[in-house]
Amino acid sequence: MTEAKGTRPQDDKLESDQGEALAVQRKLTAFPAKFVFVVGVLMSLAHIWFNTFGVISEIQRNAVHYAFVLLLGFVFYPLSKKKPDQTLPIDFLLALLGLVAGFYLIFFEDALHARNEVPILRDLIFAGLAIVLLIELTRRCTGLLIPFLAIFFLSYVTFLGKHFSGLLQFRGVTIERLFYRMYFAPDGIFGTIASISSTYVFLFILFGAFLLKSGAGDFVLKLAMSLMGRTVGGPAKMAVVASGLMGSISGSAVANTVGTGSLTIPLMKRTGFRPHFAAAVEAAASTGGQLMPPIMGAGAFIMAEWTQIPYLKIIGIATIPAIMYFSSVIFFVHLRARRRGLTPPKDEEIPRAREVLREGWHFLIPIGLLIGLLMYGYTPTYSASIATLAVVAASWLRKESRMGLADVAEALFLGAKNMVSTAVVLLCAGIIVGVVLMTGMGTTFSIIAMDLSGGHLFVMILLVALASLILGMGLPVTASYIVLAVLVAPAMQMMGVSLVAAHMLIFWYSQDANVTPPVCLAAYTAAGIAGSKPLQTGMEAWKLAKGLYLIPLLFCYTPILFEGPLWLVAEATASGMVGLFSFAILSEGFFFREVNWPLRIGFGVVTVLMFWPGYLTNAAGFGLFLALAAVQKLGGGRQSAAA
Template sequence: FEDALHARNEVPILRDLIFAGLAVILILEVTRRTTGWLIPALAGFFISYALFLGKVFPGVWSFSGVTIERLLYRMYFAPDGLFGTIATISSTFVFLFVLFAAFLLKSGAGEFIIKLAVSLLGHTTGGPAKMAVFASGFMGSISGSAVANTVGTGSITIPMMKRMGFKPQFAGGVEAAASTGGQLMPPIMGAGAFIMAQWTQISYLKIIGVAFIPAVMYFLSVAFFIHLRAKKKGLKPLPKEDLPKVTEVLKEGWNFFIPIGVLMYFLIKGNTPTYAASMGIISIVIASWFNKGTRMGPKDILDALALGAQNMVSTGVILLCSGIVVGIVLMVGMGIKFSMLISTIAGGSLFITIVLVALASLILGMGLPVTASYIVLAVLAAPSIEMLMLKDHLIANFGLTAQQALDPNIVNNMIGLIPKEVSEGSLLAAHLLIFWYSQDANVTPPVCLAAYTASGIAGSDPLKTGLESWKLAKGLYLIPIMFIYDPAILFQGPLIRTFENIITGTVGLFVFASFFEGYYFRIINWVERIILAVTAVLLFWPERLTNIGGIILVVLMWIYCTKIKAKKTEEIPA
């Protein structure tokens, strides 16, 4: 077919255009049946913009339009259309990792993870809620879906949290926040991570390597809220004698670590993600036979194949339909136009740009799945963030004015002159921020699917559960700001600065949670909470001097709350 097209000098004939039109219509309809109207409607808007709607827009947004023949050719035959990069990623990397996850779940890994969480954390303060964080982190990195993760682990952890004394809406909020974080945890971070690797030309291994520490910090931030709430309410941990022993649980399921090890081994060795995932799938079947209770027979293998195919259907059609949007955005140059608009509104401010991206992500997330939201935002907004991160470097090293450093055309022409570690670090940080923010619709009202799913299990008010999950997931917003302003947390720059950022950032998240909960080793008043808020800002600020000031305030507040204030409380007569 390609040879015939080349022989015609890339000029499609009527038959080609008919098949192209049918393909577009069928993909839009399959997407509608799978995910609803919003994604096809968005694709329809971009198609209309390219054909005729662009003519009615004023100024920079005006577009003269293309013929239907040209548009169909771009969507069906071009490498940035329906069957271009995104479709290739979907049918190779994404499918094999979805299949890997399906085999792991069918082999019994889900039950093992929950048992391990119970044995490790059940006896700690707020144990059942921390178990949800641990289990959801691991399950989410396998399942790739916050809603599926909420159902899978929440059906066990939410009732346990309620029995311990947590309110239903808090229990549901914990599960939703933890399940959302599962998409951020390597080694499987969802379809968006593979698209990120392809678009940025940064290896998937490097992406999951730099994403690990921020993901751990996110789960710690959720655990901090749980710990403080349990302390504040005086909730007791589960008796240790009632819990399974860690050694017994590991003895039953140690073989589940083998496939993860195999996957990471081949990735580190330099093999492609598809090869690594294939070897991982084979190792799951082999490793399952090391334990009598987890052995996978022919029926289990067929069930895993069916589960993987079912899970891939919705992801696949979303990615194909997103290919329409991406192809048209690239064709009409909308990415550059959007970058210029953001730069104008934000006035060159990186922080305001991040806020605008967060708002856009929330609005898109009300109707778009996480992966589609990431794709749309990445193609539109990532260049703006990257450009603002590079602004100071361009001004200092190339003598550009601030206005020139924010001109997309000038920046694109100079990318090759910028040191690779600087340009690559900015590119990766920008895409990771959008990837993180594209998850926020799972936990942010008014539309928060993971929270609403958890509220159904918890028997709580959906809006209250959504508000709790939004509060618990504050790390989702704060951590990306940390690595945008100082990419050291992504292992960009001196290693000593990376460790400093991890420590101050983690302590800052604890202080921030204490401010929200009103508990810092004891119940605190509003004046003390304001001091903690200032302390958190100092710890998050990307300067060593302010970080030191924040640490000093942390220690002083600890002395005051545990020694001085405690002594005053004891001296008050009964």
């Protein structure tokens, strides 16, 4: 297998397959490599078939999805990280058992219906096998926390719940009933979450794989460099723009960090930024990749399915907040560059935008077609399938990017490979969601959350932020969103927050795990590229990504998600941008020159006023901002300082 066009070889121990998890993958050679390649291609073709022309029931489609994921997953992720070759026979056996556990449901579902849904011993054995294998593979891909949560929820619904008191008490169900609900019913492993994984998520990840294979990744980097490279702090701003554009391809923070950071971080260091800041910029910007339409990570598809809000509407209302987030990172970059007195790179190092577009304009066709089909009313699965074919067709418009059969096969394999860890997380999350539905735990937790917040929305938001931070220390972003959405979103709706605002806030706060110490995968990944200290990089990234915490406040207190007149949306956007810029000045301590503490406090007041709902407070904040800016412009002080 050859290296994909537009990609760079990375550390074999880095796993960023959309699952936002770092795990050790086995280096495959000879027969195992050929085996997984063929299986991966077949997996992608199967998903294209049953998402377009194939006729197959939902639960059977999800069972096929499960079978392919476990077949690949156990081969990719070894039982022993230190001696992966020695455990390969065991892993192959487990992979085949996963295949059998998935296809058993397909062949024997009708027999179960013929018995009036009464499972026999054989059914229960395969159901238990499917659950155990899924939990074990999840442990290999993501660590211990998700398997622990799955086991805890399974224990709660069978025997542990009866030992709780008050609202949390649950009398329990039998093992037979549990296995039936988890394996055969549409609210367990093969339920709604699995449907999202086997349809929307897979096809959009496949679309991204085809774009990357065609060379779109390099085009994105060159385009970002041509747009921002000549400005103050250009390489860092380029990293922000590139990560935003790359987010429309990958939808993964860690994948963005690896894909763009290998170019942008060395360039930032070369132009004068310190290693930890360069890495932090890349991590903060890459985190925003999952917020950037039209591909926003798996959580956006789950949001669309649960809320029944069209996916096109979700990406539409998410656009302004995403632009605000990337702007907030650029504010930090600009002020830091001005403070350090950095100058733009040499002109010959920056490509011309006209030349970049002339060479790569055809890469825009599939993305434009995808958005056009969504706007025209086609389903996301159909739109993604047609856009994937358009990638191949568009690649033939230029000789340098033409995709042959080998390239198409490798893109099919890459899509399947990139799907494994995400699919594992989603399938295992199906266990948690299934238990929540069985027990009514969502309503219980909503009542508890209401009591803890005292009925105050802002306190509830703080609780959600804290919960997302704690969960993010061990859960990938998508899993964190799923857990919080099923447990907390109903409580926020009870407090008057709209359905879309509640889910969007939780989706945003779930991203903070990528940049918030002590566990921040995107920041640690960037630190490895930059050669900086991981914790120092994480702390810097946490500061740069404060838009993750501030902007969602606007979801709940303003109509910025197009839940009001357009002039109010514009007012909330403008006030939010001024507030974000003021916060950057407060944090950096620099504007036109060094900012003393009285003025920094003043900019902090501006931040509060600009985010406080109400046009009078916003107007007062803007007036104060102009006054402080005038004082800064006319006042004394050093022009720059080392940072």
